[in-house]
Structures are given as structure tokens and as C-alpha cells.
Amino acid sequence: MSDLENPLVYWDGVGATKTFTHPVNFTWLAEVGPNARILDYGCGYGRVMAELHEQGFRDLLGVDLSPALIARGRQLRPDLRLEVLDSPPTVAHAPASFDVVVLFAVLTCIPDDDAQRALIAEVVRVLAPGGLLYLSDVLLQDDERNQARYTAYAEQFGTPYGVFATGDGAVCRHHHINELRTRLKDLDILEQRRIDVITMNRNRAKAVQVLARKP
Template sequence: MRELDRQVAYWDTVGAAKTFTHPLELTWLAGVGRSARVLDYGCGYGRTMAELSAHGFREVSGVDLSPALIARGRRSRPDLDFAVLEDPPSLPYASSSFDVIVLFAVLTCIPDDDAQRKLVDELVRVLAPGGLLYVSDMIVQDDDRNRDRYAAHVAEFAGPYCVFTTSDGAVCRHHEPAHLRALLRDLDLVRERPIDVVTMNGHPSRAVQLLARKQ
């Protein structure tokens, strides 16, 4: 994975203090037993892991490429299972190791199409047959601030439209919902919903959540 699709320096400094906000729709997991093996990929400081644990899920693991975010998570929730990703997107788990995988606001941090595809392929590998992949991510915004950011990036760099640099130095990407569905093409899409979120820098934005099942 290219350095632009990792950005460890950002997440270990400025990003390590951010607050993440994408909501977890627990009704989507209503049919999942509380002994299910759950992986939060890009778990940050474990906010979603903590919510899952509070609702009875007993086997929740989280991985993230940022040692600083993992350290923050371990300080606040030493009872949860955190691990640093050494070589993302590769995971140190056997195939079919998890029943549920959560991928919240991770693809927005990976600008490159090929890197996104490799990540989803790796998640599908470790997802058990019948397992669920729960994705939440940012969609293309139509306000002037974001349109200006998209245009500025296109003028300076090659790559997909809707990539931009935040005011504090992160390179991010917003997506057409159809692009996210295409990434999940090897799975069966079972749920989709638009949501409103507040970004890590405090801006109201639109996002989408998708739930897909492995055959």
C-alpha cells in the first residue's frame, strides 16, 4: 500500500486526537449472536468496539495502522483487543476468521482505487461464509467548500475526482455510492441507508452505510 494510502505520520500526530462519529446501526446486527467474531478494521481508538462490547458482543477485535491511536484505545479500554496493522491491508488471520467486519470511515482515508480493492479483497478473505461486512463512508458532497477542494486537488495531482487535502494535512476521498457498491460486488448487498455525520474536523456531511453478506 502506498504511503498516501497509509498516512501513518498524520494519524500518529494530528489524527490521534480526533473524535470519530459514524453511527452504528445495531438493528442491522440484530440477527447476529453475541458470540460472533467481530473485527473492526481501522478501529482508531476503539469507539465502535466499545459500543459493540456494551451491547453484549464478547469477541470484538480491532486493528489500525496507527500505533498512537491503538495506544489511546488501550489506555481507555484495556479490556478490549487492539492490534497495530504492520503491513496493511494484510491481516494476520486465517481465512473465514470473522463473522462480522466493521469498516467505518476507512475508505475515505485510502485515495487509490487499487488500494481500496485490495483492502476489500482481504476483508472478504477473512470473512466467514454468511458473514457480514458493514461499511460506513463519506459520499461526494455538493457544497462550495468541498467542490473547491476537489477541484484544487485535480489541478495539482492525478487520480480520482473527489480526493482532497484537509486543512490539517490529511488526504481524503469522498465517493459516489455506486463506487462503494462496486467494491462490494463479490458480496450480496442486503442494506443501504444515507446518514448525516459530523466529520473529524467538525463539519456536517453526508455519508452512506452499506451492509453486505458473503455467500
């Protein structure tokens, strides 16, 4: 359970070597101009930021709790602004500082309900009125292997159904779509699409992307 309580153990170790793959649907950002203030929360090594930069966006900031992932990103793309979160989930910026927040495969790395709610509250705080949240995350899987580990972890540790440990030590969570929509209750959901992704451990998984707007 140590990695459930302190995820940095994993993300500053083997997690810092992973490749992240959730695709960006740029049509969802068609209304956003190149000078939009964009925050990539849980940016990892800056993969999504690099894609945003290639699409012409320039006011980009990425934050992550892992110094190792940030160091990797700075080495790969020294032209991008990447910062370590000193006191997650808090972002050291004033309310309404960003026009877009990107949250890609972040909630799957936060097993605890209260911690997820705190993160979304912080995202809503830093979003400007009318700003967009673009969320991408992994859904509950219906195969026998995943269902067995959801059940085993819930029985052993009392965690929500969907929490599990990977073979290399990460504690993750898969969600029902209604759980994710409930997390976004203070936002207006504009779009939703189901996708297939390759996870960081190279498994195929069902995922969902949601675009929401702050009223």
C-alpha cells in the first residue's frame, strides 16, 4: 500500500520511463486561439504539450508531481515550460489563470475519491469562466483479468472498485463513465467520445475523452 499513499515512489522510478499514448483530438480545440493559456496538469514528460506546440499553441505550461518525469521532459524539449508541483494538487497560479486545462490519464493515477475531487476543484479554480477542460482517462475494463484484480484489491484494501496494482508497482484506477461525469459536476459537458488506447504497460484498453466548459 505504500505506493497508494505515496505515488511518487513509482513515478520517480520505473514510471518515469513509460511512454504515454492517449491521442489528442484537435478538432475539440478548434475554437481556441494560438495565444490561449493552456495548462497540462500531470504532463509527464510533455508529450501532449509538444503536440500542442506543433499545432501552433504557444502559451503552454506543464506541471507534474514527478521531478524525474519533468527532468526527462526538459531534456527532450528544453523549449517547453515544465514545472514540478510543490504541493499537489495545488497549482501556484491565481484563479482563472488558464483558458484550457488538459488532464490526460491523470485520474487513473489517483485511486482515492477525495484526492480526485480535490484535483478537479483545483482545475475548476484555475480555469477562466468559459474555459475548457479536456479530460482523457481509462474506463473499467470488462475482461476477466481486470475484473479479478479490481475485486481482489477492493476486498484486500477497501478501495473503490476499479483500483488495482500493476505488475511493476503502480496503483491505478479505472472508472465507470458516470464516475468521471460526476467528478465534472461543476462543469458543462460539451463532448464525449470513447476510444481505444495502449496503456503505459502496452496493453489495449477502453478509454473515454470528455470536453467540458466552466460556466
